[in-house]
Amino acid sequence: MNGKFRYYARLARLYRSYLRRETVIAAPPLRVWVEISSRCNLRCPVCPNKDLDASQKGDMEWPLFKAVVDQARRFAFEINLHHRGETLLHPQAGRFIRYATASGTTCRLHTNATLLQGPVAEDILASGLQRLSVSFDGFSAAVYEKNRMGASFEQVSRNIAAFLRRRRQLRQKYPRLAIEVMELSTADDGEQRREFHAYFKGLGLDELIFKKPHNWAGYLAAAGNPAPLAACTFPWNALLVFFNGDVSPCSQDFFGSCRLGNAQEKPLLEIWNGPPMQELRRAFAGGQPAAFPACASCDRIRRPTLGGVPKEYLKRLARKRMP
Numbered sequence: 001m002n003g004k005f006r007y008y009a010r011l012a013r014l015y016r017s018y019l020r021r022e023t024v025i026a027a028p029p030l031r032v033w034v035e036i037s038s039r040c041n042l043r044c045p046v047c048p049n050k051d052l053d054a055s056q057k058g059d060m061e062w063p064l065f066k067a068v069v070d071q072a073r074r075f076a077f078e079i080n081l082h083h084r085g086e087t088l089l090h091p092q093a094g095r096f097i098r099y100a101t102a103s104g105t106t107c108r109l110h111t112n113a114t115l116l117q118g119p120v121a122e123d124i125l126a127s128g129l130q131r132l133s134v135s136f137d138g139f140s141a142a143v144y145e146k147n148r149m150g151a152s153f154e155q156v157s158r159n160i161a162a163f164l165r166r167r168r169q170l171r172q173k174y175p176r177l178a179i180e181v182m183e184l185s186t187a188d189d190g191e192q193r194r195e196f197h198a199y200f201k202g203l204g205l206d207e208l209i210f211k212k213p214h215n216w217a218g219y220l221a222a223a224g225n226p227a228p229l230a231a232c233t234f235p236w237n238a239l240l241v242f243f244n245g246d247v248s249p250c251s252q253d254f255f256g257s258c259r260l261g262n263a264q265e266k267p268l269l270e271i272w273n274g275p276p277m278q279e280l281r282r283a284f285a286g287g288q289p290a291a292f293p294a295c296a297s298c299d300r301i302r303r304p305t306l307g308g309v310p311k312e313y314l315k316r317l318a319r320k321r322m323p
Contacts, residue, residue: 023278042112046147052084289301
């Protein structure tokens with residue numbers, strides 16, 4: 001059975017469990033997020049990281065990371081090496097990335113690209129990483145530096161350009177590189193957008209993605225006119241491991257309020273169907289997720305859906321995530 005078939009077979013099993021609102025799921029999750037570092041070097045206005053308590057900021061230790069990856073490689077089709085912080089701040093980021101990619105599972109990394117230069121960039125290019133995405137919210141210095149407080153438009157642009165040139169020089173296809181732009185402002189649309197895209201496309205950029213803002217599970221004010229409540233898909237397809245081993249069902253749980261267990265105390269697959277996760281699935285099945293702080297005000301469970309899945313993520317959910 002090839003990888004593509006196994007991926008879609010697993011996706012179908014999990015979707016069936018989601019539609020049936022099963023509280024115990026026979027199939028393991030598709031995706032795992034591993035927070036290598038929760039620290040960040042920026043203070044972006046719409047990001048909750050700057051409001052994290054000092055106790056929630058830290059770097060994952062090697063024994064925990066290795067244990068999590070060794071477990072995830074047996075069932076996950078995708079390992080995401082990021083969450084609340086800037087992964088490249090971890091002093092051993094290259095080692096962590098290389099170990100995860102050597103597991104044979106598709107690995108993704110998201111970064112603000114402020115540190116994507118020199119030995120760090122070379123480490124990533126040599127690591128085998130399949131996908132690298134960069135937050136770049138603005139097509140001019142004025143807009144970008146307002147949204148990405150603490151970063152330099154010119155420096156980060158140079159970092160990305162140099163990375164793409166080096167990838168071309170090495171005649172590598174991977175990591176595929178995407179620039180993600182949050183639709184925070186339309187002040188620099190039009191010609192600046194076209195010039196920005198043309199410049200990086202000419203250097204080999206693989207994708208420019210526009211993302212709709214969300215409220216980080218109630219951290220920001222939600223947009224008006226929400227759609228009816230829909231059961232969140234995350235408890236039926238993913239797990240997230242914080243730097244200290246705490247496990248959450250969702251990447252929107254920025255402050256770790258929905259704790260399912262700890263990866264230093266229990267195996268991931270035991271946590272996957274443990275009592276806290278069953279309780280969360282049961283709450284969504286009954287249309288009563290308000291008892292969970294990270295879910296109560298989240299705008300992602302009040303978006304237009306098709307078959308229960310948010311329309312904006314249908315293509316992403318069904319897309320084959322392997323090279």
